[in-house]
Amino acid sequence: MYTGFNLKGIIIGNNAISKKGWKSLFEEQKTEIRSALDKYITKDGVIDGHLIQEDWFPEVKADIFISHSHNDEQLAINLACWLYDTFELVAFVDSCVWGYANELLKKIDDKYCWKATKDVYDYGKRNCSTSHVHMMLMTALNKMIDKTECVFFLDTENSVLFKDIGNKTLSPWIYGEIEITRTIQKRRPKRPILRSFSYDQILEKAQDANEPLKVQYPLNIGHFKVINNDTLNQWKATNTTGMEALDKLYKITL
Template identity: 50%
Template sequence: MIEGEIVMFAGFNLITEETFDDFKENGYRLFNENKKKVEKEFEIFISNDGSVNGTSLQKHWFPQIKADIFISHSHKDEEKAISLAGWLNSTFGLNAFIDSCVWGFANNLLKSIDEKYCKNPNGVTYDYEKRNYSTSHVHTMLSTALTTMIDNTECVLFLNTPNSLCTSEVINQTHSPWIYLEIAMTQLIRKKEPNRPHEILIKHAFEASEKLIIKYDLNMDHLQNINENDLKSWRDIFIKNQQIKEEHPLDTLYEKYGFIKKMETLKG
């Protein structure tokens, strides 16, 4: 792929029942490669005075992985997201970042901190205030890492399934604070056309006696709706265009939906 500055440009709301099972093996291969990059031992970030170096911890535990596409999805759809990443890589050579790759390690990090710092004297239960403190720090690190990753990734795909949305007739909602964060960030962060030389550049918690349910309104008006037929059309157009000239696969997708025209309108 042609090198250049990577900044988010476009977002898509992918509504599909396709499972991409044929590409699951490749997806897990990519997932495990990224997994190796984020798995670290917590103890190495403890300073001599006993404090934890939060800056160093975030940098090494949640490193920015070079990717073309950020896949936002429900944790319950992790396998589908991994298989979709396999399809994107096999079809276009694109590298997709799967947010649960970070989410899982956030849980591991939080557990490591809580085991060392948040136990009550009995060594069995956890101190409520200490856990609030540790959770706020880890979730701040996670939020920062996810936002930075979205900003550094050219394209965002939201995997729209019943697991990710609790949609009413009036408005889209989600139970997931992380999906809420990610979709909100796609509205707020900078948008910049990809810098590629082309003839045309188209541009979880404690269990309680009652289950806590929180819903967030989700504004997805800025995301382009697509489905499995659009994915297949994207693939077919890309293959056809490659016979004429070399073209980045994401440019093919942007051209299909006229993103460069939208960007030029905003500039005007």
């Protein structure tokens, strides 16, 4: 990762069907996992977590990681389509590729956590299985953020709360993603660019229950450069593509 941008008040038209086929880029990446869990169980009866992670949460090639609230998924997809159609830049929206976490968790829970005699899941075993699946996903997120050049954070009312007392978020995933961007090593692109500048963070993805548990986390996004629709329009006017387009964005936001 090189740098991050805090996108405020971004309005992108409904381009969910990209003219250049952004979604088709990930069709091959989506793992057709519909087989039994037995595939991942070793001779000793132990689940191979690394193999599951490789199959269910594969790494993909992308230029930009879009950090967003689950409720802003369509906005993230629209932005990804716009970036691809306008600049030929590939943005990664995790829910479009890694939408398997709950399905994987249910497969594990049905096999290892179900108490048939009481017709319920075992609470302790469920805690254990959830921690394993979420750790697999978190590890995959770390790798993706590290490999992309930029992180775009969608700063909306769904992702950032309590601005009057400092930015907060109820999403542990957004909190985690942003903290990742604060701690991973920043790398300048090998190609020449104007000059380096400050970088930073992001994350999100938790599911709500009927009676949602709310835990707030500090959201320190001061290391992200703030951009808005005017910035995007100015960027689009450069009429560039690929890494040259990213370099133009860096120049505009210096």
